Amino acid sequence: MKVLFSVLPSLLLVLFIVTVWQLTEDAINHERVARGETSLEFFIPTPRTIIEEGWNARDTIWRAMSATLQKSFVGFMLGTVAAVIIVILYDLFPIIRTTTFPIAFAIQSFPIIGLAPAIILLFGQDSFLSFVIVSAILTYFPILLSLDEHFNQLDNDYQQIAFIYNATRWQVLRFFKFPLSVSSFVTALKLAAPASIVGATIGEWIGSSDGIGRLITVSLYQLRPGVLYACLVLLALVSASTVLIIKVLEFVVFPWMRHERA
Amino acid sequence: MMSAVQRGCAVEILALSYTYSNAQYILDNINLSLSPGEIGVIVGPSGSGKTTLLRLISGINKLKTGSIKINGQGSNEARRQNWLSLMPQSPKLLPNRSVRENIRLPLDITQKKDAYDVDMLLELIGMSNSSHLYPAQLSGGMRQRTALARALITRPRLLLMDEPFSALDELFREQLQQEFLQLHSQFSPTTLMITHSVEEAVFVADRIFLFSSLPGRIINDTKIHLDKIHPGMIRLNDDYYRVVKQVREMMRTYL
Numbered sequence: 393m394k395v396l397f398s399v400l401p402s403l404l405l406v407l408f409i410v411t412v413w414q415l416t417e418d419a420i421n422h423e424r425v426a427r428g429e430t431s432l433e434f435f436i437p438t439p440r441t442i443i444e445e446g447w448n449a450r451d452t453i454w455r456a457m458s459a460t461l462q463k464s465f466v467g468f469m470l471g472t473v474a475a476v477i478i479v480i481l482y483d484l485f486p487i488i489r490t491t492t493f494p495i496a497f498a499i500q501s502f503p504i505i506g507l508a509p510a511i512i513l514l515f516g517q518d519s520f521l522s523f524v525i526v527s528a529i530l531t532y533f534p535i536l537l538s539l540d541e542h543f544n545q546l547d548n549d550y551q552q553i554a555f556i557y558n559a560t561r562w563q564v565l566r567f568f569k570f571p572l573s574v575s576s577f578v579t580a581l582k583l584a585a586p587a588s589i590v591g592a593t594i595g596e597w598i599g600s601s602d603g604i605g606r607l608i609t610v611s612l613y614q615l616r617p618g619v620l621y622a623c624l625v626l627l628a629l630v631s632a633s634t635v636l637i638i639k640v641l642e643f644v645v646f647p648w649m650r651h652e653r654a
Numbered sequence: 655m656m657s658a659v660q661r662g663c664a665v666e667i668l669a670l671s672y673t674y675s676n677a678q679y680i681l682d683n684i685n686l687s688l689s690p691g692e693i694g695v696i697v698g699p700s701g702s703g704k705t706t707l708l709r710l711i712s713g714i715n716k717l718k719t720g721s722i723k724i725n726g727q728g729s730n731e732a733r734r735q736n737w738l739s740l741m742p743q744s745p746k747l748l749p750n751r752s753v754r755e756n757i758r759l760p761l762d763i764t765q766k767k768d769a770y771d772v773d774m775l776l777e778l779i780g781m782s783n784s785s786h787l788y789p790a791q792l793s794g795g796m797r798q799r800t801a802l803a804r805a806l807i808t809r810p811r812l813l814l815m816d817e818p819f820s821a822l823d824e825l826f827r828e829q830l831q832q833e834f835l836q837l838h839s840q841f842s843p844t845t846l847m848i849t850h851s852v853e854e855a856v857f858v859a860d861r862i863f864l865f866s867s868l869p870g871r872i873i874n875d876t877k878i879h880l881d882k883i884h885p886g887m888i889r890l891n892d893d894y895y896r897v898v899k900q901v902r903e904m905m906r907t908y909l
Contacts, residue, residue: 556738
């Protein structure tokens with residue numbers, strides 16, 4: 393109930409904008425058609441058209457969405473697990489950090505739109521793995537960065553407590569660094585989850601025969617702006633719900649976070 | 655099992671000086687000794703190297719000049735034998751551990767078998783009914799009590815306390831000082847405490863070391879002879895205020 397009230401203002405705003413959009417565009421199109429000009433529908437579909445075309449193409453859209461979600465999910469898991477393993481290695485063996493951190497940084501600083509074709513070339517057009525990797529690349533970095541930063545900035549007092557009891561590197565990680573970085577780890581996951589979908593979508597956009605990225609390009613060339621917009625709306629909704637899912641999972645996996653956040 | 659009551663360590667610091675770079679000395683020729691079970695309190699302006707001294711004793715900062723002997727051993731040796739423990743300024747509990755698990759933390763790290771019973775400590779700090787709570791659910795005073803119990807669980811022979819009660823409001827602070835004295839009379843670890851508060855120093859200390867501002871030097875070493883058998887009565891005693899006044903006058907003279 394509380395959640396509902398907290399999103400109510402923005403829901404109302406969206407509803408207002410959509411209504412104004414529909415009414416204004418209807419009015420303009422009415423004029424244009426009367427003057428014998430083309431309807432604006434080909435450039436910006438009205439909300440009604442988006443819903444209609446989207447609904448008519450619902451099977452296609454849904455199939456595309458689930459293909460994309462499969463890639464993103466696997467990419468997200470791969471990116472997360474890789475980031476966590478890398479950060480643990482960084483912490484246990486600082487030499488690995490010194491040598492590979494710049495590389496890890498460089499990989500993510502390539503524009504993904506340029507990197508994706510290279511990965512697709514390498515792992516194959518239309519191969520599941522290609523898209524998973526593009527998605528994982530967009531996932532791992534926020535997680536790597538936030539954990540790495542936390543692990544490197546363990547508070548002096550905690551350090552001294554660990555030191556005084558002769559804690560091993562692994563114990564420092566396990567007893568201090570992991571629990572103390574949960575909050576920012578979850579924040580990083582909330583950034584990474586939508587990014588993983590973006591990654592998969594961009595991959596598909598370039599070289600896939602299925603998925604939402606593919607459907608967006610196809611609807612562009614087939615002049616079906618309604619479907620294109622419907623895909624965008626769905627992508628936004630799905631991305632937002634991944635954040636919501638992570639919020640809920642946080643309290644399931646780390647019950648004590650409930651009190652921390654309260 | 656070792657004997658039930660373990661005596662505190664004797665601490666002997668001789669001619670200790672310390673500098674982070676070579677530019678400025680943080681500590682200058684510190685000589686300080688504590689008998690087993692004694693409570694030494696360091697009072698001095700902030701930035702006078704008090705915390706650095708504790709870090710040198712625990713061994714996390716490496717000694718450069720002078721010596722530290724804890725029961726005749728260097729600080730690394732003392733630490734390896736789990737003689738030391740620390741209560742930092744803020745409680746620094748771990749958010750994922752309940753009160754009980756936080757108190758147990760040193761045991762989980764050291765695997766030390768010769769330790770106090772968690773339930774007994776919980777009872778002594780009056781938190782038996784809150785042992786399942788997480789730090790975020792506790793009041794400031796309860797967190798500090800938990801940190802105190804955590805510092806005591808390993809039967810430390812030298813307890814280092816860095817402004818342990820400074821984050822609390824007056825009333826809680828006085829209560830915790832009193833509880834600390836009661837706990838200390840049972841376990842009697844040698845204690846070295848840092849504080850800004852003269853009242854706190856006089857209340858808990860057997861000896862007060864007055865530190866100068868940077869570079870930290872001990873400018874006065876005073877033994878406190880107050881009857882502390884009944885901690886609750888100390889503040890009702892005129893002698894207590896007389897000593898507080900004395901120390902304040904000393905600070906006026908030297909600082």
